[in-house]
Amino acid sequence: MITRFLWTGMGRNLRLFVLLVLAVGIVVPALNLLMPKTSAFYVPAYALQLIGKYLCYASLALAVDLVWGFCGILTLGHAAFFALGGYCMGMYLMRQIGARGVYGNPILPDFMVFLNYPELPWFWHGFNHFWFAAAMIVIVPSVLALALGWFAFRSRVTGVYLSIITQAMTFALLLAFFRNDMGFGGNNGMTDFKDILGYSVQADTTRAALCFASALALAIFLVISGAIIGSRFGTALIAVRDAESRMRFLGYRAETYKLFVFVLSAAMAGIAGALYVPQIGIINPSEFAPGNSIEAVLWVAVGGRGTLIGPVIGAFIVNFAKTYLTGALPEVWLFALGALFIVVTLFLPKGVVGLWAQLRARNLARKATAA
Amino acid sequence: MKTAPRSTSALLYLSGVTVSFDGFKALNNLSLLIEPGEMRAIIGPNGAGKTTMMDVITGKTRPDEGEVVFDGQADLTKLDEAHIATLGIGRKFQKPTVFENHTVRDNLLLALAGLRSWYKLLGAAPTRAENNRLAEILSIIRMEAQQHMLGARLSHGQKQWLEIGMLLAQNPKLMLVDEPVAGMTDVETETTAQVLREVNKSHSVVVVEHDMSFVRALGVKVTVLHEGSMLAEGSLDQVSADPRVVEVYLGR
Ligand SMILES: Nc1ncnc2c1ncn2[C@@H]1O[C@H](COP(=O)(O)OP(=O)(O)OP(=O)(O)O)[C@@H](O)[C@H]1O
Ligand SMILES: [Mg+2]
Numbered sequence: 001m002i003t004r005f006l007w008t009g010m011g012r013n014l015r016l017f018v019l020l021v022l023a024v025g026i027v028v029p030a031l032n033l034l035m036p037k038t039s040a041f042y043v044p045a046y047a048l049q050l051i052g053k054y055l056c057y058a059s060l061a062l063a064v065d066l067v068w069g070f071c072g073i074l075t076l077g078h079a080a081f082f083a084l085g086g087y088c089m090g091m092y093l094m095r096q097i098g099a100r101g102v103y104g105n106p107i108l109p110d111f112m113v114f115l116n117y118p119e120l121p122w123f124w125h126g127f128n129h130f131w132f133a134a135a136m137i138v139i140v141p142s143v144l145a146l147a148l149g150w151f152a153f154r155s156r157v158t159g160v161y162l163s164i165i166t167q168a169m170t171f172a173l174l175l176a177f178f179r180n181d182m183g184f185g186g187n188n189g190m191t192d193f194k195d196i197l198g199y200s201v202q203a204d205t206t207r208a209a210l211c212f213a214s215a216l217a218l219a220i221f222l223v224i225s226g227a228i229i230g231s232r233f234g235t236a237l238i239a240v241r242d243a244e245s246r247m248r249f250l251g252y253r254a255e256t257y258k259l260f261v262f263v264l265s266a267a268m269a270g271i272a273g274a275l276y277v278p279q280i281g282i283i284n285p286s287e288f289a290p291g292n293s294i295e296a297v298l299w300v301a302v303g304g305r306g307t308l309i310g311p312v313i314g315a316f317i318v319n320f321a322k323t324y325l326t327g328a329l330p331e332v333w334l335f336a337l338g339a340l341f342i343v344v345t346l347f348l349p350k351g352v353v354g355l356w357a358q359l360r361a362r363n364l365a366r367k368a369t370a371a
Numbered sequence: 372m373k374t375a376p377r378s379t380s381a382l383l384y385l386s387g388v389t390v391s392f393d394g395f396k397a398l399n400n401l402s403l404l405i406e407p408g409e410m411r412a413i414i415g416p417n418g419a420g421k422t423t424m425m426d427v428i429t430g431k432t433r434p435d436e437g438e439v440v441f442d443g444q445a446d447l448t449k450l451d452e453a454h455i456a457t458l459g460i461g462r463k464f465q466k467p468t469v470f471e472n473h474t475v476r477d478n479l480l481l482a483l484a485g486l487r488s489w490y491k492l493l494g495a496a497p498t499r500a501e502n503n504r505l506a507e508i509l510s511i512i513r514m515e516a517q518q519h520m521l522g523a524r525l526s527h528g529q530k531q532w533l534e535i536g537m538l539l540a541q542n543p544k545l546m547l548v549d550e551p552v553a554g555m556t557d558v559e560t561e562t563t564a565q566v567l568r569e570v571n572k573s574h575s576v577v578v579v580e581h582d583m584s585f586v587r588a589l590g591v592k593v594t595v596l597h598e599g600s601m602l603a604e605g606s607l608d609q610v611s612a613d614p615r616v617v618e619v620y621l622g623r
Contacts, residue, residue: 233492239470251456
């Protein structure tokens with residue numbers, strides 16, 4: 001029954017796209033590990049890391065789109081869920097350092113020794129186990145989303161007010177995590193990771209595995225999202241997005257539909273953040289910066305809101321441009337971002353995917369008239 | 372003036388209902404009684420409070436005072452829209468609102484009585500019984516040919532029909548129908564009256580309408596609302612003969 005649910009929900013395009021994502025996740029690490037460095041097909045380590053990072057961003061974009069594109073909630077705080085997942089992973093990685101830290105304390109991470117912590121804070125317990133950290137990566141963002149969504153959706157907060165609440169949430173977390181006495185390393189965050197599951201985070205094989213894991217996670221998220229949107233639940237969800245009160249008069253509890261997707265989306269963002277942190281080697285409060293959440297919304301807008309493939313494409317296009325421009329012309333990036341936003345809102349309301357569909361439709365129409 | 376809830380056989384019982392918007396009383400001490408199986412037409416000039424009355428019954432608006440009792444037990448003033456809908460009250464809106472990004476068929480499927488819980492809908496495919504019912508409704512509203520058309524592309528009249536179809540799909544005990552024939556041709560109006568009379572064989576119906584020929588075609592008891600209160604009640608001929616009704620409504 002589950003397989004039927006997962007498979008029938010997906011259209012042909014989505015199935016192909018999922019296979020493409022998996023192919024990237026296999027081929028890129030393989031070319032890094034197997035090709036000689038002199039080969040034209042060799043993928044250098046920095047490119048591997050970059051693609052792994054983009055894959056995590058793509059998962060975040062998909063999470064944003066589930067909420068924005070399919071529930072109609074313009075979330076301006078989704079990077080908070082991403083960062084919380086990242087922090088949970090960071091805590092695990094910190095505890096794996098053990099006595100190899102600068103201060104050589106077997107229990108306390110360096111920053112705690114430095115700040116004269118007498119003992120490990122209670123909320124750090126358990127994070128030495130991977131299974132515990134893995135559970136928290138899902139639970140912490142989900143619980144926050146559940147609490148926020150519960151109050152907001154039940155009191156029928158919508159539109160710009162809801163956007164402001166999500167933005168306020170990430171901003172509050174930003175300020176909180178900046179504080180040294182919160183116990184998460186203050187503004188320096190956590191870094192100098194050594195091992196994950198016993199493997200060195202610096203090793204090529206580990207990096208390759210993390211890149212693959214990011215692609216696998218994205219593929220799974222796409223399959224789950226496709227199945228949900230393609231189900232009768234998805235039909236109801238889109239109806240809630242378009243005419244919430246009408247659905248209530250038909251007997252649907254609109255808030256539970258939104259809440260389920262909001263929580264699921266937060267969990268996805270958390271997992272994406274957790275995969276992101278070991279690949280870039282650091283987590284700090286700047287991940288909570290409001291700008292990050294807004295950028296994620298932009299990826300979705302560029303790729304195509306309300307489609308499942310669009311956010312992934314958008315995340316890759318915008319981040320590729322960002323990587324290129326911040327390297328080649330650093331002062332231009334912010335202007336380019338602003339210009340991109342204007343172009344997309346004015347000329348590409350349905351993003352790149354929408355444009356593609358439009359061009360194809362026009363082509364078909366032309367063929368039809370020619371024939 | 373407050374009366375204790377009567378143990379009544381009435382399907383719907385409104386007593387002393389008052390709704391004010393910033394001091395303006397859209398409903399003023401309104402009382403109304405609908406028997407099981409009854410069809411009632413509600414008429415009244417613009418702003419008389421007809422739509423507001425439906426808002427109160429369906430939980431959209433909370434009355435400041437008064438009782439609204441459904442089926443002899445449920446106090447509708449305490450329940451939310453979704454709960455009231457699942458008790459068996461369906462509504463067609465004055466301004467037709469269909470789901471624009473869904474096909475006619477999906478609109479009907481969403482309205483179809485039955486599954487409402489989110490986790491059950493995750494794994495459910497339409498059953499044969501549901502598909503049969505959809506086919507039946509599509510034929511009643513004569514929209515088989517448009518079943519795969521998106522709601523957004525329907526004409527105003529087609530949206531009206533789709534809304535009526537959604538009501539049928541919902542299969543409620545009580546149907547509240549707000550101005551069903553606005554924007555319809557004379558022939559369509561006549562058909563709608565037929566459909567409603569047919570529906571009334573198995574459902575109780577409250578219809579709000581301005582179109583007098585339509586109300587006459589229904590041939591049921593009429594309630595006249597004026598400034599939020601009931602002005603007169605009786606057959607269309609009786610209320611048309613009432614001088615107060617003539618003054619506020621028909622005489623213009
Ligand atoms: N939400 C609201 N806020 C303020 N005033 C309202 C509100 N809803 C209705 N009203 C007012 O209450 C009065 C009754 O409105 P209602 O829509 O119930 O009238 P109606 O009998 O349905 O009229 P029509 O025949 O034009 O549909 C009107 O004067 C309207 O302006
Ligand atoms: Mg009205």
